[in-house]
Amino acid sequence: MMDRAAFGRTGHESSRVIFGAAALGSMRQERADQVLAMLLEFGVNHIDTAASYGDSELRIAPWMAEHRGRFFLATKTGERTGDTARASLERSLTRLRVDSVDLIQLHNLVEPDEWEIAHGPGGAVEALSRARDEGLARFIGVTGHGLRIAGMHRRSLERFDFNSVLLPYNYAVMSDDRYRADVEALLGVCEQRGVAVQTIKSVARRRWPEGVAGRPAPADQEMAADVERHEIEPLFDGAALERI
Numbered sequence: 001m002m003d004r005a006a007f008g009r010t011g012h013e014s015s016r017v018i019f020g021a022a023a024l025g026s027m028r029q030e031r032a033d034q035v036l037a038m039l040l041e042f043g044v045n046h047i048d049t050a051a052s053y054g055d056s057e058l059r060i061a062p063w064m065a066e067h068r069g070r071f072f073l074a075t076k077t078g079e080r081t082g083d084t085a086r087a088s089l090e091r092s093l094t095r096l097r098v099d100s101v102d103l104i105q106l107h108n109l110v111e112p113d114e115w116e117i118a119h120g121p122g123g124a125v126e127a128l129s130r131a132r133d134e135g136l137a138r139f140i141g142v143t144g145h146g147l148r149i150a151g152m153h154r155r156s157l158e159r160f161d162f163n164s165v166l167l168p169y170n171y172a173v174m175s176d177d178r179y180r181a182d183v184e185a186l187l188g189v190c191e192q193r194g195v196a197v198q199t200i201k202s203v204a205r206r207r208w209p210e211g212v213a214g215r216p217a218p219a220d221q222e223m224a225a226d227v228e229r230h231e232i233e234p235l236f237d238g239a240a241l242e243r244i
Contacts, residue, residue, distance in 0.1 A: 001042070002043040007164070008190075015044045017044055019047050019048065021056045024060065046072040061096050064097055073101045073103070075104060076107035086130075090136070104141070106118060106143065109144055110145070141164030145200075154182070157195065164195060169200070
């Protein structure tokens with residue numbers, strides 16, 4: 001079985017690999033069931049989805065009816081105002097067929113104007129805090145993409161006591177001196193405060209420009225072959241990955 005580690009101060013021991021469920025967004029239920037069965041087989045006990053991941057929440061829902069107690073369930077909202085964030089969370093609960101999630105996350109909170117709205121009066125942070133107090137979610141996190149996100153996560157943690165952060169971590173981005181310094185500073189804060197750290201894009205396709213590490217980016221034909229073989233349709237590609 002897969003090794004586990006404390007997920008910050010939540011009290012949950014999460015598998016070292018968390019299942020990011022974006023790929024389920026365009027799958028048939030039968031194919032999604034095969035993928036989700038592998039989580040049980042290999043001991044993955046943490047599922048991370050989002051309101052914007054196509055039909056991902058709907059594909060997960062049948063599994064929650066039978067296996068809810070075996071998974072730490074996380075979703076995300078891209079909404080920034082309080083009313084819309086609350087509505088997004090409630091819709092996710094309906095789609096997942098659950099009464100609550102373990103973790104609700106603000107999705108890609110990196111743009112300064114969106115950050116101000118989310119953290120301001122009547123914003124998403126305030127609304128999700130109330131939802132947590134009402135039992136609709138146990139914990140609140142924040143996620144993001146791009147080379148600015150580590151710095152923005154530190155700013156978010158200065159304003160609100162988030163339980164988790166999520167950000168890219170791989171050879172390419174850590175080769176950027178400024179990003180590496182921001183990540184190291186963020187990790188120090190998270191260690192001190194017991195904030196869970198989730199990393200993404202450790203292995204990726206389509207994010208490598210030509211010539212990085214001597215390897216060309218995958219061709220369109222290769223990407224198309226992946227779509228056919230795995231029965232998935234990418235939700236995002238190229239520069240759009242900065243915004244998911």
